[in-house]
Structure formats: C-alpha cells, structure tokens
Amino acid sequence: AQRVTQPEKLLSVFKGAPVELKCNYSYSGSPELFWYVQYSRQRLQLLLRHISRESIKGFTADLNKGETSFHLKKPFAQEEDSAMYYCALSQPSGSRLTFGEGTQLTVNP
Amino acid sequence: GAGVSQSPSNKVTEKGKDVELRCDPISGHTALYWYRQSLGQGLEFLIYFQGNSAPDKSGLPSDRFSAERTGGSVSTLTIQRTQQEDSAVYLCASSFRLGGTNYGYTFGSGTRLTVV
Numbered sequence: 001a002q003r004v005t006q007p008e009k010l011l012s013v014f015k016g017a018p019v020e021l022k023c024n025y026s027y028s029g030s031p032e033l034f035w036y037v038q039y040s041r042q043r044l045q046l047l048l049r050h051i052s053r054e055s056i057k058g059f060t061a062d063l064n065k066g067e068t069s070f071h072l073k074k075p076f077a078q079e080e081d082s083a084m085y086y087c088a089l090s091q092p093s094g095s096r097l098t099f100g101e102g103t104q105l106t107v108n109p
Numbered sequence: 110g111a112g113v114s115q116s117p118s119n120k121v122t123e124k125g126k127d128v129e130l131r132c133d134p135i136s137g138h139t140a141l142y143w144y145r146q147s148l149g150q151g152l153e154f155l156i157y158f159q160g161n162s163a164p165d166k167s168g169l170p171s172d173r174f175s176a177e178r179t180g181g182s183v184s185t186l187t188i189q190r191t192q193q194e195d196s197a198v199y200l201c202a203s204s205f206r207l208g209g210t211n212y213g214y215t216f217g218s219g220t221r222l223t224v225v
Contacts, residue, residue: 044152044200044216086152095140095211096165101151 002027004089006100013077014108021072021103023061023087033063033070034088034097044086048072057081077107111135113217115201121223122191130186130220134203140211141184143176146198146219155199158184159206191224198222 003026013019025031033050047056050063050070061072070087084104088097114133122128134141143155154168158178169175173192178184188195198219204211 043218046214088152090211092209095157095159095206096142096154096168097144097152097214098154099144099152101149 002031002089002091002098004087004098004100006085006087006103008103009101010104010106012106012108015079016076019074019077019081019105019107021085021087021105023070023072023100025068025070025087025089027068027089027091030065030092032090032092033061034090035059035061035070035072036086036088036099038084038086040083047085077105079107079109081105082107113201113203113215115199115217115220117220118218119221119223121225124193124224125190127187127189128191128222130188130199130222132184132186132201132203132217134182134184134201135213135215136182138203138205138213138215139181140204140206141178142202142204143184143186144200144202146200148197152200155186188222191222193224196222196224 005024007022035047036044037047038044048061059074061070063070084102086102087100090097116131141158145153156163156176157165160181161178173189176186198221200219201217204214
C-alpha cells in the first residue's frame with residue numbers, strides 16, 4: 001500500500017530563514033511525487049512535481065529514492081509563503097493521488 | 110470552463126438527510142476525481158471517473174456514498190442519510206489523461222458540508 005507521511009503538522013520560521021518541509025513515502029515501485037499548496041481561502045494548487053525538476057516561487061524538492069523522501073526546501077522564506085503544504089504520491093500511470101496530512105507553514109515577519 | 114467549478118460552496122444539512130454535490134470539470138478533461146478533506150485527516154481519495162465510467166471507487170467510505178458522471182462532463186456525488194462524520198470539504202479535480210499520464214490536474218474550490 002502507498003502512504004505519504006508529513007511528520008510536522010505545524011512549522012513556523014522567520015522571514016528570510018531557510019525552510020524545509022519534510023515528506024516521506026512508502027511505495028514498492030517508482031512513484032510520481034508532488035507538492036501541492038493551499039493558501040488561505042484559495043483552492044489547492046500544484047506547486048512542484050518531481051519529474052519536472054523545476055523551481056517554483058523559489059521552492060525546490062529532490063526525490064531521494066534511498067531515503068524515500070521528497071522534502072520541500074526554500075533558502076529564504078517569505079511571508080507570502082505562509083500556507084498549507086501537502087505532499088502527494090501517484091503510481092506511474094496512476095490516477096489517484098495519495099496525500100500526506102499536510103504541514104501548515106507560518107512565516108513570521 | 111476556465112476552471113473546475115463546484116456547487117454549492119457551502120451546504121448545511123440535518124443528520125439523516127440526503128445531499129448532492131456537483132462538479133463541473135474543465136472542458137475537455139476526460140478524468141474526474143472526488144476527494145474529501147477532513148480536519149486533521151488530510152485529503153482522502155473517494156472515486157475516479159474516466160469518461161462516464163468509474164474504474165476506481167475504492168475510496169468511497171460506505172454504501173451511503175455514490176457518484177455518477179454524465180456526458181463525460183458533470184459529476185454528482187450523493188451522500189444518503191448523512192451523518193455528522195460526513196462533515197468535511199469535498200473536493201473535485203479533473204485532468205486530461207492520455208497514455209496513462211495526467212495533464213493539467215486541477216482542483217475545484219470545494220463544497221464545505223456541515224451535518225448538524
């Protein structure tokens with residue numbers, strides 16, 4: 001069975017500090033990994049997918065198959081980064097997404 | 110349409126009543142998904158449609174939950190005899206699926222269901 005774990009429900013940092021949101025997964029094959037973000041009173045939207053290897057809004061995430069992790073990182077957090085972040089997994093050629101429970105990030109001024 | 114549209118945005122219902130939640134996917138998106146977002150439980154997959162058929166409905170929590178999709182477009186999620194534990198935000202998503210790959214996986218803003 002596939003599972004996504006985000007160990008931190010809440011994470012608080014100061015503006016300009018580095019931030020890392022942790023995500024670990026369990027899956028026997030080679031999954032697709034995603035990060036979704038939900039800003040206050042807005043809909044859930046895709047932030048990153050591992051196959052794109054891109055940086056969005058200064059965030060990056062590297063898939064570590066050895067550690068089965070897909071941590072989200074940003075070197076200098078901004079107040080507008082405050083949001084709920086969800087890590088998600090999909091089987092190759094799969095349809096459904098399996099989400100972690102989410103991490104609420106607060107960036108303090 | 111420009112995005113995934115869900116209605117109503119909020120629904121308060123009495124325990125035991127039936128409710129219908131509607132999802133209008135992005136035009137041309139062949140795949141449609143329902144998820145449930147509960148406080149402290151993250152997002153939970155409910156059902157997936159490809160066209161009008163549902164190859165994966167394994168996430169429906171009980172036989173009180175059903176969903177249909179007509180014309181390869183609009184979908185309705187029905188909850189019969191609602192219970193308080195059904196209170197959650199119900200999210201719909203759609204994508205264009207080709208060769209086993211999803212393109213443009215987009216979520217709606219959800220329907221907040223409160224059962225009193």
